[in-house]
Amino acid sequence: MGQKSVKKNFLYNIVYQVFAIVLPLITTPYIARIIGPEGSGVNSYTYSIANYFVIFALLGIANYGNRLIAQNRDNKEKLNYEFTSLFILHVIISLIVLAMYLIFVFFIANNYKIYFIVQGLFVISALFDISWLFFGLEEFKTTVVRNIVIRLIALILIFTFVKSATDLIKYIIILQGSTLLSQLVLFPFLKKNKIKFVKVRREDVLKHFKPMLILFIPVIAVSIYKMMDKVMLGYMVDVKEVGLYEYGERIINLPMTLITALGTVMLPRMSNLVAKGDDETFKLYISKSIKFALFMSMPLCIGLIIVANDFIPFFLGDAYNKTIIIVQILAVTIPIISFANVLRTQYLLPKSMDKEFILSLSLGAIVNLVFNIILINKYNSIGACISTVLAELVVMVYQSIMISKKMNTFTYVKTALEFLSKAFAMGIVVWIFCNIMKINIIIKIILEVIIGVFIYFILNIKYIFRDLLKSHRRSNV
Numbered sequence: 001m002g003q004k005s006v007k008k009n010f011l012y013n014i015v016y017q018v019f020a021i022v023l024p025l026i027t028t029p030y031i032a033r034i035i036g037p038e039g040s041g042v043n044s045y046t047y048s049i050a051n052y053f054v055i056f057a058l059l060g061i062a063n064y065g066n067r068l069i070a071q072n073r074d075n076k077e078k079l080n081y082e083f084t085s086l087f088i089l090h091v092i093i094s095l096i097v098l099a100m101y102l103i104f105v106f107f108i109a110n111n112y113k114i115y116f117i118v119q120g121l122f123v124i125s126a127l128f129d130i131s132w133l134f135f136g137l138e139e140f141k142t143t144v145v146r147n148i149v150i151r152l153i154a155l156i157l158i159f160t161f162v163k164s165a166t167d168l169i170k171y172i173i174i175l176q177g178s179t180l181l182s183q184l185v186l187f188p189f190l191k192k193n194k195i196k197f198v199k200v201r202r203e204d205v206l207k208h209f210k211p212m213l214i215l216f217i218p219v220i221a222v223s224i225y226k227m228m229d230k231v232m233l234g235y236m237v238d239v240k241e242v243g244l245y246e247y248g249e250r251i252i253n254l255p256m257t258l259i260t261a262l263g264t265v266m267l268p269r270m271s272n273l274v275a276k277g278d279d280e281t282f283k284l285y286i287s288k289s290i291k292f293a294l295f296m297s298m299p300l301c302i303g304l305i306i307v308a309n310d311f312i313p314f315f316l317g318d319a320y321n322k323t324i325i326i327v328q329i330l331a332v333t334i335p336i337i338s339f340a341n342v343l344r345t346q347y348l349l350p351k352s353m354d355k356e357f358i359l360s361l362s363l364g365a366i367v368n369l370v371f372n373i374i375l376i377n378k379y380n381s382i383g384a385c386i387s388t389v390l391a392e393l394v395v396m397v398y399q400s401i402m403i404s405k406k407m408n409t410f411t412y413v414k415t416a417l418e419f420l421s422k423a424f425a426m427g428i429v430v431w432i433f434c435n436i437m438k439i440n441i442i443i444k445i446i447l448e449v450i451i452g453v454f455i456y457f458i459l460n461i462k463y464i465f466r467d468l469l470k471s472h473r474r475s476n477v
Contacts, residue, residue, distance in 0.1 A: 012140035012143075012144045023151045023155050027155060027158050028247065028250065028315065028316065029315055029316065029317070030158075030159070030162075031158070031162065032315075032316045032320060033317050033319075034162060034163070034164060034165065034167075035162075035168055035171065036165055036319065037240045037243035037244055037319055038239055038240050038243060039165050040242075040243035040246060040247065041234065041238070041239030041240050041241070041242035041243030041244075041246065042112055042115060042168065042239050043168065043171070043172055044239075044242045044245075044246040045112070045230060045231065045234035045239050045242050046115040046116050046119050046172075047172075048227045048230040048234075049119075049231060050116065050119035050120070050122050050123055051122070051223070051227055052223065052227065053100065053101040053104075053123050053126075054125075054126045055216075055219055055220060056093075056100075056216075056220075057093060057098070057123065057127065058090075058129060058219070059090075059093050059212050059213065059216045059219075060212045060213065060214070060215035060216035060218075060219050061086070061090055061132055061212060062131075062132050062219075063219075063349055064086075064132075064208070064212050065086055065132030065133065065136060066132045066135045066136045067136070067349060067350070068082055068086065068136065068208075069082070069083065069132065069135075069137060070136045070137075073136065073137055076194065080195060080197075080198050081198055081204070083133055083195060083197075084197045084198050085200040085204045085205045085207075085208060086208050087130065087197075088200065089205050089206070089208050089209060090129075094126050095127065097123070097126070098123055098124065098127065101120060102120070105117055105120065114169065115168070115169065115172060118169055118172045118173055118176065119172060119176060120176075121173070121176035121177055121179070121180050122176040122179055122180075124180055125176070125180040125182075125183045126183075128180070128183040128184055128186075128187070129183050130183070130187070131143060131183070131186065133190075133195065134186065134189070139189075139193060142186070142189050143186070146185050147182065150178050150181055150182045150185070151182075154174050154175065154177075154178035158171065158174055162174070211354075214354050214358065215358075217362065218358050218360075218361040218362070220365075221358070221361035221362045221364065221365035222361055222364075222365070228368070228369065228372065229245065229368070229372065229384040229387070229388060230245060230384075232373075232376055232384070233376060233381060233384055236376050236377060237376065237381075241380050241381045242381075244322050244323050244326060244381050245326055245381040245385070247320060248326030249326075249330065251311075251312075251315075251323075251327050252304070252327060252330045252331060252333070252334065255296075255297075255300040255304070255334060256337060256338070273350070282350075283407075285346065286347060289342045289346055290339065290342050290409075290415075291412070291415055291463075293338040293339055293341070293342045294335065294338070294339065294412065294415055294416050294419050295419055295460065295463065297334045297335035297337075298335055298419040298422070298423035299419075299422075299423040299452065299456045300331075300334050301331045301332060301334040301335050301423065302331075302423040302424060302427040303423075303426070303427070303430070303449070303452050304327060304331040304334070305327075305328045305331050306427050306430050306431050306434065306452075307430070307434075307445060307448050307449070308324045308327045308328050308331075309324055309434075310441060310445050311445055312324045312327060314442070314445065322381070325382060325385075326382070326385055329382070329385040329386065329389060330385050330389070332389050333388060335420075336389075336392045336393055336396050337392055339396055339400075339412075339416070340395055340396040343403055344357055344360075344399060347403055347407070348399065348402075348403070353403075356402040356403075359398065360395050360399045360402070361395060363394050363395065364391040364394050364395035364398075365391070367390050367394045368387045368390070368391035371383075371386065371387035371391075372384060372387045375387055422456060422460060425455070425459060426456045426459065427452075429451065429452075429455055430448050430451055430452045433447070434448060
């Protein structure tokens, strides 16, 4: 199987990740005003709970399946065998979880029952998820095309059928129906990639359960400080606070797509390099990735903090003014998550350092849960933001310490400070501009972005042309 281009796959996955967030954000100003903070909170609250069932249905298959396929993709017979055995196990687990979700909806859930029923489409979609196969094969173009087409259809349907707050159910059906459809349309591409189901032994199906379960622990740990925030806000405060927090998180997730796209692309490539024993190329990739993550994340962090005051009221409306401080606090997590994402997707997972990976995320989950209990009652959504920052910081520090035993991760502190200082200088100029210019809000926001990008580009022009655009013969990119 021929090697895929990392640069092309990175661009494909940026499109994939951006469309997954940008298209809903195109509808956000409309939905935020039509559905309102309370309706948005109901959607976010019920989705967060349904998502826990999806997490159990997937049971760590995203990282494990990606790595397994990448390690076996050069042997077509072994690839088909491993894919079939893993998929069978996934179907069994998903059906059990789906049955549990139906029990929850009809016998346990007291509030928002109808919304939980509709969110069931999301749980069903997990049954048909084989995106891990295509990521492992580095076939990112397939998933990108699927994502663009289906989400554009969803966008049209939202503007066509969601007209008032009473259309919340229609909105959820469109969102989760498109998720289910996006999983189903991947199956016809199996034949194109010469992937087929073969007869497998029961013991070879069950052998995947333990390693999947091991990688499930970090998934559930991450969910505690990604989804539990909203569940606890809805339970301890109200769904309106969930809606305010939800939109702040969505805005933060947009710039994060650039970094997560890099990690998703590099995981199968790094796993393949480890299997081949190509340590030199492995080190080259991770060094460039860390520098790129820091280069991108610092200005994104400072930039969001600066423009939030103008952007949030314009984008979401005055009902979401509290989301300004939510975005500004969560922006701090962008460089933290970016650095940690490179460490786990390009070192811990490819090197099968699952124990260290699990411990880091478990520590983050504990920190988040404890501080949520302490802070949410007093500070509501602001408390949830502070807990998230602390959790992400603990994860990054622990992973850095573990990897530093084999690779000196702390040498990048100087690099981080260099990019941070330039991003801070950019932020000062943009902030001064914000306070002296009295112009139309749309023009002001556009100018803030343009000025910020220009200044940061000039300050980093040496890095851009010396390192970022420099090609390496051995990098095969």
